[in-house]
Amino acid sequence: MxxxxxxxxxxxxxxxxxxxxxxxxxxxxxxxxxxxxxxxxxxxxxxxxxxxxxxxxxxxxxxxxxxxxxxxxxxxxxxxxxxxxxxxxxxxxxxxxxxxxxxxxxxxxxxxxxxxxxxxxxxxxxxxxxxxxxxxxxxxxxxxxxxxxxxxxxxxxxxxxxxxxxxxxxxxxxPTICVRPGKPNAAASGFFSGIIREPLNGQEAILPVPETVRHWPxxxxxxxxxxxxxxxxxxxxxxxxxxxxMPGLSCTVADQIEALRRVAGQKAVDLIKPVPDPAIMAIVENWPQDFAPDRAIALGFEAEKTFDEIIAVYMEDDLPG
Amino acid sequence: MxxxxxxxxxxxxxxxxxxxxxxxxxxxxxxxxxxxxxxxxxxxxxxxxxxxxxxxxxxxxxxxxxxxxxxxxxxxxxxxxxxxxxxxxxxxxxxxxxxxxxxxxxxxxxxxxxxxxxxxxxxxxxxxxxxxxxxxxxxxxxxxxxxxxxxxxxxxxxxxxxxxxxxxxxxxxxPTICVRPGKPNAAASGFFSGIIREPLNGQEAILPVPETVRHWPxxxxxxxxxxxxxxxxxxxxxxxxxxxxMPGLSCTVADQIEALRRVAGQKAVDLIKPVPDPAIMAIVENWPQDFAPDRAIALGFEAEKTFDEIIAVYMEDDLPG
CATH class of the missing domain: 3.40.50.720 (NAD(P)-binding Rossmann-like Domain)
Structure with missing residues (x-):
């Protein structure tokens, strides 16, 4: 045991x-x-x-x-x-x-x-x-x-x-864990989940950084x-x-939004409200954007290859109802 | 003040x-x-x-x-x-x-x-x-x-x-600080100093690793x-x-010994006794051997360029009498 x-x-x-x-x-x-x-x-x-x-x-x-x-x-x-x-x-x-x-x-x-x-x-x-x-x-x-x-x-x-x-x-x-279910937490990275999760639940989401921000979810x-x-x-x-x-995928906020559009349409995308937040931007702009995690991959660690897959995982595992 | x-x-x-x-x-x-x-x-x-x-x-x-x-x-x-x-x-x-x-x-x-x-x-x-x-x-x-x-x-x-x-x-x-004056200390790197210091003072020194060991003093x-x-x-x-x-120089124990020979002759070199010590070797073989310390050099940090200079510094600053 x-x-x-x-x-x-x-x-x-x-x-x-x-x-x-x-x-x-x-x-x-x-x-x-x-x-x-x-x-x-x-x-x-x-x-x-x-x-x-x-x-x-x-x-x-x-x-x-x-x-x-x-x-x-x-x-x-x-x-x-x-x-x-x-x-x-x-x-x-x-x-x-x-x-x-x-x-x-x-x-x-x-x-x-x-x-x-x-x-x-x-x-x-x-x-x-x-x-x-x-x-x-x-x-x-x-x-x-x-x-x-x-x-x-x-x-x-x-x-x-x-x-x-x-x-x-x-x-x-x-990596940045995304899409987190439930309520936002105090992590500076919270919006990466929020801009997908809230629209899929019919709610407005705040985007505090430009769509060009690239990250590793x-x-x-x-x-x-x-x-x-x-x-x-x-x-x-x-x-x-x-x-x-750990492995992840390199994508921009714009890539996330396009994936959301493919899954849930323009109506969902329209719920994302850009409200620039310099404090969050100051933290996030210093974050890494892309990796070659060769050791982890050779050791058998695996992650999603597209943001569409990440959204699908959220919908399968966590989307209410 | x-x-x-x-x-x-x-x-x-x-x-x-x-x-x-x-x-x-x-x-x-x-x-x-x-x-x-x-x-x-x-x-x-x-x-x-x-x-x-x-x-x-x-x-x-x-x-x-x-x-x-x-x-x-x-x-x-x-x-x-x-x-x-x-x-x-x-x-x-x-x-x-x-x-x-x-x-x-x-x-x-x-x-x-x-x-x-x-x-x-x-x-x-x-x-x-x-x-x-x-x-x-x-x-x-x-x-x-x-x-x-x-x-x-x-x-x-x-x-x-x-x-x-x-x-x-x-x-x-x-880097490895060498030549240390005075008595040996408990650092695993102590012999890098000992094989120069002891012979210059007419004493025997133990060399616990092969002469091929390269380091950064x-x-x-x-x-x-x-x-x-x-x-x-x-x-x-x-x-x-x-x-x-920090800057240093990349040299082997053999380079050190040749520099000692140039300064103090074969008589000094003959005082170095190889006594292999697997415990010290196990620590030292994992140490770095060469650097490109570009940032430190650009910021004005400077070190010796040859082991002969390092011996000369010891003789000027620390050799008794």
Whole structure:
């Protein structure tokens, strides 16, 4: 029986991941525990623990159960980490440090036999410009947001604790996840989902950046697949470089809008209202636009190839009614 | 009057830096304070504070004096950080976190007027193989030692605290510093100095790696120059990428030995005893061998061009008698 712990299991990706693990029987007979500050009504049926990941005693308690696989998705999103510096570093960095320390303590208490798989969700926000045309697997991480900096720090800690054998970690630098279901969150990237989701639901959406903005999205379904794939990967194949750029597709906001038009017509497109927001533009214009994620592809990670596919995934998985 | 604080001011580089600041009058009328666990007999005449950089209260006390320029050189060396994981992360990472936090507190208490220049000594140990022929300025940091990982984490924190305006930081990735005067230290790179220093002093030296090992050294004098140059640099020129690969020269151990032969003859070379050490080899074989440090050179950082120059610097600055 595989004991699985999802930190941030109440969030959108955490719930998708939990459902995927159960529906696809990814770990036969899995004993699944979700941890988060709060859980959605009618969410995935699994054991739930409510608490704050930045509480070291709570993290020690979670580690003491010696989960075989830990997905660490708990984070303050980019916009909030930029607005509240101290909170961002506390939740996005220090909590990961406490988690790694607690897992190391369990490793040592077990005489070295306990060594959990740790799948850490990093982000392409680790990158900062100027960029090459396509970002390769050996391009430097020079984050230009606190969120990105916190992800770099955590990746580096996960790698070093893994190199020493305390955990068996892997960090996935997720693309912009799009189309997110439900309500907007505080992520600066939220509008990339909003301009598709709201019109498909007959509602107006705000577009705070020009249509020429290019970005690197993948669907929530792909994100959940990346995570389960990483949980079962032979980490020896990583050859000591445990942070991977995930596949996605390079498209502009205009490409998104054209795909929306093909699916839902001009009436849907007319619901998108351009309202330029310099604060969001300042964050987004520094984001990477295109990648050559050769390592991840060679390791079997897969994402959508067109934005039409991304919209189709949203409609299949999440469109109400 | 410029208030200057050197953390790690009792160490070899700290002492060289302090002497350079005083002898070359780098900051006219400088008020210089050295902080370290201990200081050498007959060291540089300056204010000295003894303590442990991993003590948050002590770091707050140092920050409360609001130094204008802080050189942060305090660290556990690579060999020791590899042998004592917890101590390495405590001294090499957590202490820097406490320092940055304390400086941010002073920044805020000053109403935003206090924003010290912080020069952080990082290392080319942030890199891990496989490498291109020459490591460029946009090559990823994928450390394969705890020391290197700790340096990546600190660089990233220094950059983010700087981006937010709490400090004005810059991180210098120092080459292997060679020829180090005095006694060997616990750094895995110690032999690169030992095989020159000991023979020049008529003593036997151990060579734990093959002569074919290639590395990237610069002299202690260059290191002190890098640091003072960084302290006065217009950081706007860094354009948000505040960690810089420092210049050095690419040479093999055989090149070093030939340079020694030219200076001190076969008699000196005969004092080098090959005693292969797999543990040291395992660390050193992963180190970078050659760089194209274009950004640092464009910003005015300079190092030696030949190993003969590096030996000459040792003989001028440090050879006893």
């Amino acid at each position: 595989t004991k699985i712990l999802i930190l941030g299991g109440g969030g959108m990706i955490g719930q998708k991941l939990a459902r995927r693990i159960l529906d696809h029987n990814i770990f036969p007979g899995a004993d699944l525990t979700l941890f988060d500050r709060a859980f959605p009504q009618g969410g995935v049926p699994a054991k739930k623990i409510t608490g704050n990941v930045s509480d070291p005693a709570m993290v020690q308690h979670l580690a003491a159960h010696r989960p075989d696989v830990i997905f660490h998705l708990a984070a303050i999103v980019s916009g909030q980490a930029e607005a509240d510096f101290d909170l961002g570093w506390d939740i996005n960095m220090m909590a990961t440090w406490h988690l790694l320390s607690a897992l190391k303590t369990e490793h040592e208490a077990s005489g070295g036999t306990y060594r959990p798989r740790l799948v850490f969700t990093s982000s392409i926000a680790v990158f900062g410009g100027p960029y090459p045309d396509k970002i390769g697997d050996d391009f430097l991480a020079a984050p230009q947001t606190s969120y990105g900096a916190q992800k770099v720090v955590c990746e580096t800690m996960v790698s070093d604790f893994s190199r020493k054998g305390f955990v068996d970690g892997i960090s996935l630098r997720l 993948a669907s929530p379904r792909s994100a959940a697949r990346f995570l389960t794939h990483a949980a079962k990967l032979d980490t020896a194949l990583l050859q000591g470089r445990r942070a991977l750029n | 410029t208030k200057i604080l050197i953390l790690g001011g009792g160490g070899m580089i700290g002492q060289k830096l302090a002497r350079r600041i005083l002898d070359h009058n780098i900051f006219p009328g400088a008020d210089l304070t050295l902080f370290d666990r201990a200081f050498p007999q007959g060291g540089v005449p300056a204010k000295k504070i003894t303590g442990n950089v991993s003590d948050p209260a002590m770091v707050q006390h140092l920050a409360a004096h609001r130094p204008d320029v802080i050189f942060h050189l305090a660290a556990i060396v690579s060999g020791q950080a590899e042998a004592d994981f917890d101590l390495g992360w405590d001294i090499n990472m957590m202490a820097t976190w406490h320092l940055l936090s304390a400086l941010k507190t002073e920044h805020e208490a000053s109403g935003g007027t206090y924003r010290p220049r912080l020069v952080f000594t990082s290392s080319i140990a942030v890199f891990g193989g496989p490498y291109p022929d020459k490591i460029g300025d946009d090559f990823l940091a994928a450390p394969q030692t705890s020391y290197g990982a700790q340096k990546v984490v600190c660089e990233t924190m220094v950059s983010d605290f700087s981006r937010k305006g709490f400090v004005d930081g810059i991180s210098l990735r120092l 610069a002299s202690p004098r260059s290191a002190a120059r890098f640091l003072t140059h960084a302290a006065k640099l217009d950081t706007a020129l860094l354009q948000g990428r505040r960690a810089l690969n």
